[in-house]
Each structure stands twice: as C-alpha cells, then as structure tokens.
Amino acid sequence: MTTSSPPPPTASETASAPDIPTFAGMQPEHRAIIAGCAREVTLKPGEVLFREGDVADTLYLIRAGTVAIEMFVPTRGTITIETVGAGDVVGWSWLFPPYRLRFDARALSAVTAGAVEASCLRARMAADPELGYDLLFHLAKVLAERLSATRMRLLDVYRNPAQP
Amino acid sequence: MSTGTRPSPEVAATVGPAAGALTPRLFRVAGRAQQTHDTWTLRLVPGDGGAPLVAAPGQFTMLYAFGVGEVPLSVSSGSSGATPLVHTVRAVGAVTEAICAAKPGDALGVRGPFGRGWPLDETLGRDVLLIAGGLGLAPLWPVIQWILRRRDDIGHVSVLVGSRTPADVLYRAELAHLAARPDIQAVVTVDAADPGWDGRVGVVTALLPQARFDPARTVAFSCGPEIMMRLTAQALVDAGVPAHRVHLSMERNMHCGVGHCGRCQLGPLLLCLDGPVCDYDRLGPLLRIREL
Numbered sequence: 001m002t003t004s005s006p007p008p009p010t011a012s013e014t015a016s017a018p019d020i021p022t023f024a025g026m027q028p029e030h031r032a033i034i035a036g037c038a039r040e041v042t043l044k045p046g047e048v049l050f051r052e053g054d055v056a057d058t059l060y061l062i063r064a065g066t067v068a069i070e071m072f073v074p075t076r077g078t079i080t081i082e083t084v085g086a087g088d089v090v091g092w093s094w095l096f097p098p099y100r101l102r103f104d105a106r107a108l109s110a111v112t113a114g115a116v117e118a119s120c121l122r123a124r125m126a127a128d129p130e131l132g133y134d135l136l137f138h139l140a141k142v143l144a145e146r147l148s149a150t151r152m153r154l155l156d157v158y159r160n161p162a163q164p
Numbered sequence: 165m166s167t168g169t170r171p172s173p174e175v176a177a178t179v180g181p182a183a184g185a186l187t188p189r190l191f192r193v194a195g196r197a198q199q200t201h202d203t204w205t206l207r208l209v210p211g212d213g214g215a216p217l218v219a220a221p222g223q224f225t226m227l228y229a230f231g232v233g234e235v236p237l238s239v240s241s242g243s244s245g246a247t248p249l250v251h252t253v254r255a256v257g258a259v260t261e262a263i264c265a266a267k268p269g270d271a272l273g274v275r276g277p278f279g280r281g282w283p284l285d286e287t288l289g290r291d292v293l294l295i296a297g298g299l300g301l302a303p304l305w306p307v308i309q310w311i312l313r314r315r316d317d318i319g320h321v322s323v324l325v326g327s328r329t330p331a332d333v334l335y336r337a338e339l340a341h342l343a344a345r346p347d348i349q350a351v352v353t354v355d356a357a358d359p360g361w362d363g364r365v366g367v368v369t370a371l372l373p374q375a376r377f378d379p380a381r382t383v384a385f386s387c388g389p390e391i392m393m394r395l396t397a398q399a400l401v402d403a404g405v406p407a408h409r410v411h412l413s414m415e416r417n418m419h420c421g422v423g424h425c426g427r428c429q430l431g432p433l434l435l436c437l438d439g440p441v442c443d444y445d446r447l448g449p450l451l452r453i454r455e456l
Contacts, residue, residue: 077359158298
C-alpha cells in the first residue's frame, strides 16, 4: 500500500455547479447546496486524484477527461480496475466511516472536475435529510450501475470457449 | 441496404436454393495475418477460375475445411468484387482450428454469401453507433470502410469496442488509425487490463454516455456475444434510440444457409435468411425467451 499523499489538485477560484448527468433529476436547491461545497479542479494527464489509504475527503464530479480507478498489486504492478469519464462521479468512501480510500485514482487525460468537500457535504446531509436522500438516491444509481457492470465483466463473455 | 430478401415458401419450393448455394466453391488462401493469440484474418481468392465472391457487409458464408467440416463465418471484406473475400476467424474448435491453420495456397471451400446484411442506407443523414464486442468487430469492419467512403453523408460516427483484454483487441493498428481521425470517435475498452494499458477499462455499454449521438436520429449496429448485444440494445432504447434503428448480428447454428434445415431458427425467424442482421424491434421479444 502506498501511504504518501499526492499534492492536492489545483483549485480554481470558481465553484462548480453539479450539472453532470449523474445528478440530472436532483432538486435544484440540492444541486446548489452541493455546488456550495465544491470547487473546480483541473488535473494533468498522470496526475493523481487520491491514493489507497488516504482520508476520503472529496467527491469528484468529472466534467471532462478520463480517470482510472487503480490498485497496486504486488508482483503485477498497478492495475486499472475501471475507468470513468465525463459525466460520472469518483469516490464514495467519504460516505462511510472510517472515510478511508480503497483504491487509487489517476487522470488518464486532462481532467476537469468539481471537487466536493466531503465534510461540508456530510454536515449538510445530516442537517437536511431531504438533501441526504436526494444525493444518496443519485449516488446509489451510480453504485447499482457499477455493480451491474462488474457482474457483466465477471461473466467473461468474450472468452474463447475452447480455452479453460 | 437490404440484402438476401427471403423468398416466399411457394417460390422457394419452386425454384429451390440459388445455384451453388449448396456446393462449395474452391477458394485458395491468398494471405494470412495473425490478429491475436487465437484469431487470424484470411484473404481468400477464387481457385476455380470463377468470379470473385461479392458479399454485402453483414452477410456470412459457410467456410469448409476439407475433410474436417464447415462453419458459418461473417465476412470482414467490403462489397467490392475486386477485393478478396476476407474472414477473421477465431480458433474455437476442430473446424476453425483447421481454417486458422490454412497457409497461403491452401484450398478451402466456400458456400454463399447468405443472409441479410447491415442496412447501410439507414446510416445516411443519421448519427451512427457501431458497438462491437470481442470478435464482433470483424463483421462491423466493412461497415466502417463503407462509412469512410460516405463520410460526408453521415452525422456523428462512434465506434465503441469492447474486448476481454488488451491482447485480445482485433485490428489494433487500424483502430488506432481510426481513433486519430477527427471525424470519427473510436474508443476501445477492455474487461481486464494489464500493467501498461492506459485505455478504458469496463463494459462497452459504459462508453455510451460519452458517445456523440442524437438518439432520435441515430442508427446503431452491434455485434458480439448475445448477452452483450441484448444489454447494449436495451441501453440504446432506454437512451431514446428507436428499437427499429438498432440492428444486431445474430448467431445461431447456421447449417444449410438456404432456409431448409431449420437449425438457425429463432422463433419465427430463420436467421440464415431473415438474418443474421435483424432489428431489435423484432428481436427484443425473442431474446427475452430463454433457450429459444
């Protein structure tokens, strides 16, 4: 496990509104609250968003570019588990104690994202259950789609039936 | 474009199968290129002094390894009679192993072409999504070549390719060339990456949100494992693409190729005549019936 933390992404002065497709259908006032907790970040290709073991303190809303979710496997090296692109979200370990990241995330291309501060979001969700439900509903959709996609990959549909 | 119109039963009973449909023609291997560890592309030319075989993209032939057996294979070549017949074949059994092992000059038998191909004319004036899984890229390759020749007449074009691993990706050099074009979006994703792979990882349907298309004016062609096509078609319909504009290349146990033996039956369809390319409007209800 890598324990060193990467430098934080560069933050611009503009906070970002969560207008990505993942949050389509969310109540406008809730989107505004999330935007209030967010800042705009840009990452260069190869730049690290976070590493396994780091404190999970950010939800990333990917506006442009591609991010690889990775894990370092001894004797094999760094393996990409999944990639996510524009309109998707990265990071939900901030939702559950002990708020510890379980994978690495790295920009494969130039990435623009909204970086939502997790402590801000958790405090607003605790104070406003309607916001909490709305946000968790939309994040649960993402989780369900990722789980479904993972199950598809487990089926190994492209394998050569002649080979074990 | 519609190819291989199915004759009425009365007409079929009267005229029988087209001449040569049941007797293999002699072809010889003119070239052979290894695509992956288990997949080869063969270029075939007539060895009987006859005319080149003209097959429409999406049609299939029955390829015969003499003394071993015969298998249905989608064509990977364009519809121009001037080009050799091209098949990309994966060695999955005795017959395909024999075909993949054929060297330049070796003889193979060919029957066909059979079936209905991709409705290419539907792409004109529309956005196009080509979604391939694994070996399913091979039957779509002539569609890409056709689109490149008619590029100005077609809207956005996205080629989304799913593969098991980076080593299993077909036509790698050609795909890289395609991805470099500004007028085509070509993206490859793999189910399982290895160190050094810097491309996309995940199922091919996960690429759809990044594809450029207007659902209402989109036509989609997909070929790959049936479960992958079923989920892809449903995702496209959910996104607003009309079901009759989603075309899938189906695979069943084609045998005679002329609608007599019935081994390729899928409900009311005989895929050697009514397919292999069918639209999801017809296929959707059939694909929900298990073991059909």
